[in-house]
Amino acid sequence: MNDQIHSDGSGHEHGELGDAEYAEFMELAAQEGFDPEEVEGALDEAGHGPLPVLAVVGRPNVGKSTLVNRIIGRREAVVQDKPGVTRDRVSYEAEWAGRRFKVVDTGGWEQDVLGLDASVAAQAEYAIETADAVVFVVDSTVGATDTDEAVVKLLRRAGKPVVLCANKVDGQSGEADATALWSLGLGEPYPVSSLHGRGTGDMLDAVLEALPDAPAQKFGTALGGPRRIALIGRPNVGKSSLLNKVAGEDRVVVNELAGTTRDPVDELINLGGITWKFIDTAGIRRRVHLQEGADYYASLRTAAAVEKAEVAVVLIDSSESISVQDQRIITMAVEAGRALVVAFNKWDTLDEERRYYLEREIETELAQISWAPRVNVSAVTGRHMEKLVPAIENAIEGWETRVPTGRLNAFLGEIVASHPHPIRGGKQPRILFGTQAGTKPPRFVLFASGFLEHGYRRFVERRLREEFGFEGTPIHISVRVREKRGRNK
Secondary structure: OOOOOOOOOOOOOOOOOOHHHHHHHHHHHHHOOOOHHHHHHHHHHHHOOOOOEEEEEOOOOOOHHHHHHHHHOOOOOOOOOOOOOOOOOOEEEEEEOOEEEEEEEOOOOOOOOOOHHHHHHHHHHHHHHOOOEEEEEEEOOOOOOHHHHHHHHHHHHHOOOEEEEEEOOOOHHHHHHHHHHHHHOOOOEEEOEOOOOEOHHHHHHHHHHHOOOOOOOOOHHHHOOOEEEEEEOOOOOOHHHHHHHHHOOOOOOOOOOOOOOOOOEEEEEEEOOEEEEEEEOOOOOOOHHHHHHHHHHHHHHHHHHHHHOOEEEEEEEOOOOOOHHHHHHHHHHHHOOOEEEEEEEOHHHOOHHHHHHHHHHHHHHOHHHOOOOEEEOOOOOOOOHHHHHHHHHHHHHHHHOOOOHHHHHHHHHHHHHHOOOOOEOOEOOOEEEEEEEEOOOOEEEEEEOOOOOHHHHHHHHHHHHHHHOOOOOOOEEEEEEOOOEOOEO
């Protein structure tokens, strides 16, 4: 699926391989002509804990998105000379000096009726909550404003490491403006031009000092806590009603107005004799003149909740067509590597015609997550609520499944023999061997004699699911290609 190895695994020294399995695997790699250091690097990359998170915060139009693009090395965050430009995605993977981390872009702030300071502070809190460190961006040509001072107070309360970025310093003459930002009391201001790249290297060096190394795996029962379920979906699909129904009491305010819930609510709920922690992430209060900002705010809060969860239960209003927003929320959960359950709410309101068309929509619009358990429920009447827990348990089981290396390679050998990769350019790349380097979600490293096409990787993933299950979990597959040595292929 992905060229990159995704890392939020167990923290074991060799991914999740035992010592005997690791030794056998390395011997196999040597026989196939792979550099041991390269193999070790692939396993280590796939085997450590979740990537540390860096939040980029600041008031509107100080150049946050331009800086994010500079950090990730590509133009992905939308940049426009206007405060509050909405983005569909809010987090990106980045690498600096050989270390990988996540960057959360907190752009898209709009002026609230309560004032700009309140809007900035409210949205920054959600980004900072899940961050390990913060880059605070200030426009050095303007200097520290009252809004900047408000954010400084917020950062001090949060207690997270902060790197102060004095942006828009395009030359020597602007460095005096940057020096004036010592007055904020956040330490050394790093003079940067995110537009031209000036000074970003020094700032990123400081970021790496502030960020922790990728921690060991924290999910699951190791900490003795309840499993964490994020209840996500677009506004007004019934998330709060569903939470009240599973809790058996009114714990969350429910209103027909979309976005009644203003803060994520964590609830410990006993279902089927098991205590679960449900994170309600119902949308925000919408105002007509703040539609763009509200949508962005909702996605930021959803992302924060998903980062804290192990399982994402995506609630979809079955009485309406599956929307682009529904698909974006599902994609957010999949990209975060969480176990996934899709719950179709308001099922009791559907007539036969709507059910027919909904099934067709699911086949076409949600084909990419055909592996996710599906439950048809009614948050109002409680219909089929008893099916929710088994679906969540199945998704967690798939998320934590690990295939032993010996069994995996026997399976890969069968695939290569029965369905070889198509010949391209006179050559036929082969999967030589592989291993599952991590779980939560399952992450596989395949070592091959040549580049494996995307369609063939999808085929391998589909066969992995048929053979080993993996219900309710995304699967990450990375491929390492053997470098040619002399005449060897």
